[in-house]
Amino acid sequence: MGKEMEVRENFSKTKTMELPRNVVIGHDALLEVEKVCDNLKLGKTALLVVDETTKKVAGDAVASLLSDAGYTVEDFIIKEADKETIEEVKTVSVENGTSFLLGVGGGRPIDVAKCASTNAGLPFLSVPTAASHDGIVSSRASIKSDNGRESIVAQSPMAVIMDTYVISQSPHKLLAAGCGDIISNSTAVKDWLLARNLKNEYYSSYAASLAEMTAHLLLERADSIKPKLEESAWFVAKALVSSGVAMSIAGTSRPASGSEHLFSHALDNISKPPALHGEQCGVGTIMMMYLHGGDWGRIRNGLLAVGAPTSARGMDLPEDDIIEALVTAHKVNKDRYTILGDEGLTRDAAENLARTTRVI
Numbered sequence: 001m002g003k004e005m006e007v008r009e010n011f012s013k014t015k016t017m018e019l020p021r022n023v024v025i026g027h028d029a030l031l032e033v034e035k036v037c038d039n040l041k042l043g044k045t046a047l048l049v050v051d052e053t054t055k056k057v058a059g060d061a062v063a064s065l066l067s068d069a070g071y072t073v074e075d076f077i078i079k080e081a082d083k084e085t086i087e088e089v090k091t092v093s094v095e096n097g098t099s100f101l102l103g104v105g106g107g108r109p110i111d112v113a114k115c116a117s118t119n120a121g122l123p124f125l126s127v128p129t130a131a132s133h134d135g136i137v138s139s140r141a142s143i144k145s146d147n148g149r150e151s152i153v154a155q156s157p158m159a160v161i162m163d164t165y166v167i168s169q170s171p172h173k174l175l176a177a178g179c180g181d182i183i184s185n186s187t188a189v190k191d192w193l194l195a196r197n198l199k200n201e202y203y204s205s206y207a208a209s210l211a212e213m214t215a216h217l218l219l220e221r222a223d224s225i226k227p228k229l230e231e232s233a234w235f236v237a238k239a240l241v242s243s244g245v246a247m248s249i250a251g252t253s254r255p256a257s258g259s260e261h262l263f264s265h266a267l268d269n270i271s272k273p274p275a276l277h278g279e280q281c282g283v284g285t286i287m288m289m290y291l292h293g294g295d296w297g298r299i300r301n302g303l304l305a306v307g308a309p310t311s312a313r314g315m316d317l318p319e320d321d322i323i324e325a326l327v328t329a330h331k332v333n334k335d336r337y338t339i340l341g342d343e344g345l346t347r348d349a350a351e352n353l354a355r356t357t358r359v360i
């Protein structure tokens, strides 16, 4: 055979990119829930996963909108995002003949709906009531385990409905944490490039550029992120979608999760209780940017501008926890090569790093 066959033999790359089909963002986006469900032809029996707070904030509204439109809607109120709860929600969805799930909440209800729907082989919709981390758009879930929290891979939501009014009314601390999670792309991308160069790891320039640009745009606009302002909720929500898409293109969380996430995961296992995911990742980004020789001051100023913490005290964590997390972070996920290397930091180096960057 001629040239064509040669090309076929030489090119063997295949990749699946799992993206949400519909993303609705904006004022009163909740009112679109019926239209979104109808368009996606998800069936008529919905299971709503909520917690006590998010049930009142948005869950009840979603339930009545869908009920009025002829859907059968059941509630499942969760207390924690752990394996037992996921199993219970899966069992209920199978027993009820549920055709799709909705996770309505900041993080935990969405994580539970994501994992339970994956296990039950059903689709799910993500309806965030706060914009505190990129898990509201991605296929990743943070689940409570015996020694802290673990990050597991499930499915991406079929649709994401982000009501900017609802999000703007959530505590500002959550939105600021979302900013921290987005800003962390700055170091995640640097770690990814390092892993490509030193370990020949798969790397996607498209995904890396998108993730980096998202963090860059947020840092540029950091001064305009203010409490209770719907425009701020809009900007952060869109940035979280953009980060989620970068991960979907990459087929890995690499573009949005590097050494700063390892630091945050280490804190999750050390601190009782830890701070918010995005807060810890933001502080981690300051320190990891220093290790990369980058402009850590810009990261710190950006976090300060959005009202996110930049220190142990700001996160209400003991300084010792920061040091312990820094020296153990490289062990959290051995498959994720980062600036922390295979050996991690010595205790002295960790202390110097935290002091120089004013984290302690």
Ligand SMILES: [Zn+2]
Pocket (backbone or CB within 6 Å): 133, 134, 181, 256, 257, 261, 277, 281
């Ligand atoms: Zn994150």
